[in-house]
Amino acid sequence: MDLQGRRVAVVGMGGAFPTCSDLNDFSDKLFSNKSLIRVWDQAVAHDKQVRSKVSAYITDAEMNLETIYSTIVANYPETYVDLLQRIPPGNLSTADMGSIWAMLGAKDAIKMAGWSAEETQSEGTGVVIGSGGCGHALLRPAWHHVFELGGKSRSPGAHTVDRAMVYREAANVSCLIKNRGVCEAVASACATGLGNIGYAYRLIKFGVQDRVVAGGVETTSIESLFGFDAMQVLSRGFPPEESSRPFDMNRNGFVCSFGAGIVCLEEYEMAKARGANILGVIDSYFNNSDGDGDMFYPSFGGQRRLWKGLLGNSGIKPDVVKVHGTSTPAGDPIELFSVVDVLGEEGYHISAPKSQFGHMLGAAGAVEFITALLMLKQQAVLPCLNSVDLNPELENIQKADTWNGPRSPMQSFRHLLPQQSFKKEINTIACLNYGFGGTNSAILLSKDNS
Amino acid sequence: MERQEIIDGLVEILRTVRTIDPEKLKNVTEETDVIADLNTPSTELINIAAKAEQKFDVEFEDDDIDNMGSKVKDIVDLVIKVKERA
Numbered sequence: 001m002d003l004q005g006r007r008v009a010v011v012g013m014g015g016a017f018p019t020c021s022d023l024n025d026f027s028d029k030l031f032s033n034k035s036l037i038r039v040w041d042q043a044v045a046h047d048k049q050v051r052s053k054v055s056a057y058i059t060d061a062e063m064n065l066e067t068i069y070s071t072i073v074a075n076y077p078e079t080y081v082d083l084l085q086r087i088p089p090g091n092l093s094t095a096d097m098g099s100i101w102a103m104l105g106a107k108d109a110i111k112m113a114g115w116s117a118e119e120t121q122s123e124g125t126g127v128v129i130g131s132g133g134c135g136h137a138l139l140r141p142a143w144h145h146v147f148e149l150g151g152k153s154r155s156p157g158a159h160t161v162d163r164a165m166v167y168r169e170a171a172n173v174s175c176l177i178k179n180r181g182v183c184e185a186v187a188s189a190c191a192t193g194l195g196n197i198g199y200a201y202r203l204i205k206f207g208v209q210d211r212v213v214a215g216g217v218e219t220t221s222i223e224s225l226f227g228f229d230a231m232q233v234l235s236r237g238f239p240p241e242e243s244s245r246p247f248d249m250n251r252n253g254f255v256c257s258f259g260a261g262i263v264c265l266e267e268y269e270m271a272k273a274r275g276a277n278i279l280g281v282i283d284s285y286f287n288n289s290d291g292d293g294d295m296f297y298p299s300f301g302g303q304r305r306l307w308k309g310l311l312g313n314s315g316i317k318p319d320v321v322k323v324h325g326t327s328t329p330a331g332d333p334i335e336l337f338s339v340v341d342v343l344g345e346e347g348y349h350i351s352a353p354k355s356q357f358g359h360m361l362g363a364a365g366a367v368e369f370i371t372a373l374l375m376l377k378q379q380a381v382l383p384c385l386n387s388v389d390l391n392p393e394l395e396n397i398q399k400a401d402t403w404n405g406p407r408s409p410m411q412s413f414r415h416l417l418p419q420q421s422f423k424k425e426i427n428t429i430a431c432l433n434y435g436f437g438g439t440n441s442a443i444l445l446s447k448d449n450s
Numbered sequence: 451m452e453r454q455e456i457i458d459g460l461v462e463i464l465r466t467v468r469t470i471d472p473e474k475l476k477n478v479t480e481e482t483d484v485i486a487d488l489n490t491p492s493t494e495l496i497n498i499a500a501k502a503e504q505k506f507d508v509e510f511e512d513d514d515i516d517n518m519g520s521k522v523k524d525i526v527d528l529v530i531k532v533k534e535r536a
Contacts, residue, residue, distance in 0.1 A: 068466075068468070071466075071501070071504065072500055072501065072504050078466075078497075079468050081468065089468040089469045090469045090491065092468065093468060093469055093491070093494070152500075154496050154499065154500045154515070155500055157496060157497035157500060158493040158494070158496045158497060159493065159497075
């Protein structure tokens with residue numbers, strides 16, 4: 001069912017990007033084919049307790065923040081100091097690190113959007129931001145102190161709830177910008193970032209809101225890395241910058257990374273009327289579930305239905321497909337085959353931003369949506385870094401009797417997977433993200449050609 | 451423990467509460483209301499109480515915390531009462 005609704009423009013973006021001082025630095029590094037992945041000292045410190053030692057992580061200093069640790073509970077971040085005084089102490093006191101990134105990203109995005117205080121604080125403005133993790137950095141020391149060391153519930157202070165609740169980023173941004181519309185979070189594992197933007201798009205399209213601050217966050221957490229490390233799905237054995245290698249034959253897992261991506265969406269005619277700089281127009285959002293009953297394994301059928309829902313009868317063929325492209329052995333072939341199955345073998349390119357900064361989990365879809373906006377702006381395709389050798393043999397899934405997708409090996413699609421950034425006329429980009437539980441999300445994003 | 455000694459210690463604790471303007475801590479008296487005069491969110495009182503327990507080496511009962519007022523003298527009285535009780 002495709003209901004005609006209002007059009008939705010993207011008018012602002014911001015966030016927290018590993019090793020980058022700001023959005024421009026992020027853009028410069030990406031289009032220079034750089035990797036933001038490095039050896040993580042926290043993982044190295046745990047030596048043989050953990051397999052993977054690389055990440056695109058963000059330090060306090062890189063964000064001009066300082067963690068103040070509790071004098072009562074060991075290793076517990078009591079609060080944070082903003083060395084540049086961008087966020088008031090009252091807002092910092094209710095935030096975890098990821099919520100601060102969200103607030104900083106929201107401030108930058110709103111500034112870029114050019115929304116007035118009256119517009120920002122109106123009933124027509126919503127906040128929809130989610131994350132994947134659950135505040136490990138706060139909860140682990142707090143509850144260790146209480147349950148293992150016999151501390152009282154009050155020992156960590158009164159902010160374990162607000163700083164670790166599921167929608168903490170949305171709540172903190174809303175309290176900072178004082179909007180009067182909706183404040184919610186969508187959670188869909190690694191599709192969270194795109195899912196929140198998609199939900200925000202629907203809120204505007206169907207007239208519930210005129211403006212929405214939307215996005216996804218994943219705060220730096222060694223516990224998150226440990227969790228995925230236990231599943232043996234993380235990359236190991238490569239130098240950091242070569243660790244994330246979507247579609248490459250020798251890939252052996254993803255790189256667990258962290259960051260935040262925040263965008264401002266606005267009803268198109270309103271944005272146009274006030275002369276806003278329109279970064280892109282969202283043509284369509286679609287999400288679905290695999291229906292395979294499998295928590296982890298990606299689904300060719302689910303992704304094929306995702307594409308059908310995304311494109312509908314629009315006749316649109318994107319110039320670039322910004323894939324999920326995690327660099328896991330199971331995920332990449334199915335995704336590549338589903339893209340080829342729908343779009344054919346010519347006339348578009350595939351971009352895999354995780355090749356440059358790894359998998360930002362709950363932030364992935366939002367930060368990668370920002371990379372799509374940057375591709376529209378630069379009119380250049382971001383690469384599939386490290387996709388050096390593609391399998392010349394058929395994948396096992398292609399050998400099954402039930403397989404009804406492309407029957408050529410991954411190597412046949414070499415021409416779709418650039419290893420370096422390059423200039424190209426780009427009008428439309430499809431953004432894809434998937435998550436545990438068999439959830440799939442996709443957005444179609446176009447340049448404003450009006 | 452003298453009252454002024456407790457007030458001084460309390461001011462040190464209040465300096466760690468980032469929401470409080472350090473300027474306002476220059477003239478703290480027993481009548482200063484932590485919430486009304488220092489614009490401290492009420493959620494910070496429990497943090498202040500926990501830090502007071504640590505600083506003055508006392509352990510408050512749950513009722514002590516529930517009944518604690520928000521003026522400096524209320525906290526000083528409580529610390530003295532709990533010390534005497536011990």
